Amino acid sequence: MSDPATSPERHPDAHLIQQAEVPPLDVDGVQAASVGTGVFAVATVIMAVGYDTLAAAGDGWWLGVGISGFGLGLISLVYTNDRRRRRRRGEKLSA
Structure with missing residues (x-):
């Protein structure tokens, strides 16, 4: 079997590894924020x-960690839902 790097039909600019065109699952992050907030809520109750x-x-002190995670999750839900709303309306997002 010949070496692909030295084969004559191989273009010098071609790469051996190509990334598939896969769209992102959750562009706005609402799902990730929801799951994380839910996990912290359950952990806090336990x-x-x-x-x-x-x-x-x-x-x-772990109870404080759970409460803090839940609170930050609520903040992230507000942010990501607002971001989703603005994206759907076509508003320009600041970087």
Whole structure:
């Protein structure tokens, strides 16, 4: 079998690896923000229910992590939904 790099029919500018034309699944990020916010919400509820166990182990601060993640998720939902709305209306987005 011949080496493809040295074969005569190979163009010198051709690449061995080509990327397929695949469109992005979620251009505006609403789905990712929704899933992340939901995961933090569930985790926060679980940690709130078991807070006594967490606190006894010295890990009560994890509840704050869950609340913070949920709060930041809500902010990201507002942002991504606004971004989606502006894109659909054709407004120019700032970089």
